[in-house]
Amino acid sequence: MMVVWNIHFKVKLNMPYGESGWYDVVDVWIGYFDNAETFTAYFEETYTDAETGEPETPISTFAAEQGQHFHDHDWLVFERLETDTHDIDKLLERCPCSMSYRDQVHTAAQVETRSLNTILTYFTDDFKAPRSVNQSDYWIRYLGRFETNPRARMVNQVDDQA
Numbered sequence: 001m002m003v004v005w006n007i008h009f010k011v012k013l014n015m016p017y018g019e020s021g022w023y024d025v026v027d028v029w030i031g032y033f034d035n036a037e038t039f040t041a042y043f044e045e046t047y048t049d050a051e052t053g054e055p056e057t058p059i060s061t062f063a064a065e066q067g068q069h070f071h072d073h074d075w076l077v078f079e080r081l082e083t084d085t086h087d088i089d090k091l092l093e094r095c096p097c098s099m100s101y102r103d104q105v106h107t108a109a110q111v112e113t114r115s116l117n118t119i120l121t122y123f124t125d126d127f128k129a130p131r132s133v134n135q136s137d138y139w140i141r142y143l144g145r146f147e148t149n150p151r152a153r154m155v156n157q158v159d160d161q162a
Contacts, residue, residue, distance in 0.1 A: 028105055029120040030091060030112065031140035038137050039080040039118065040083050045073065065133045068126070075123040084115035091119040092155040095134050100152035108143035121137075123148070 033039040045059045049087040058064035063071050077095055084093065088109050098105075120140060122130075132141045 007088060024148055024150065025123070025125050026101055027035050027120075027122045027125075027127055028101070028108075028143045029057075029118075029130075029140040030088070030105075030109055030116050030143060031118040031120070031138065032114060032116055033080055033118050033138040035137070036082075042138065043076075043078060062120075066127050066131060067129055071122065071126055072124065073108050075126070076120070077123075078120045079118065081117045084117050086116065088116075091116060091156050095119060095154060096123070097148050097150050097152040098155045099157075100149035101146035102155055104146045105132050105143055109141075112141060114139075 033042070042061045044061075046057070047059060058069050059071070063069065079091070079094060081090070088106055089102070092102060092105065118138075118140065125145065130145070131141045133139060
């Protein structure tokens with residue numbers, strides 16, 4: 001199974017938030033994109049050049065649909081599987097510290113009956129009103145803001161200790 005993986009995530013240390021040096025909350029969306037091109041375009045970032053005087057616009061379709069002009073892509077993790085699934089753990093496999101919010105995601109997603117191929121996680125509380133979006137060629141459903149434990153393992157991560 002091929003995975004189209006886009007990740008922008010850096011562990012930031014010694015910063016003024018969260019005991020671990022990064023935020024201790026995550027916003028989570030699940031969804032479905034018809035194709036990889038639409039998925040990639042959704043997160044493509046464009047910055048306004050202050051010297052040209054162009055009007056400020058949201059940096060991506062994702063930001064615009066979330067009501068934001070800007071978000072720090074260092075905190076955004078997003079993945080689109082090539083194969084549809086109903087398995088939330090499959091979506092969470094490569095999300096940082098996902099064992100710490102896995103149960104809450106399962107609870108929030110349990111009423112979802114549509115096929116899934118996408119997960120988005122954002123590791124700060126920057127979004128003031130995160131929301132679900134429905135378009136003709138994709139949809140994302142906002143599941144909620146959950147506390148995280150930055151020391152937690154990813155779902156299906158194997159312990160190094162035998």
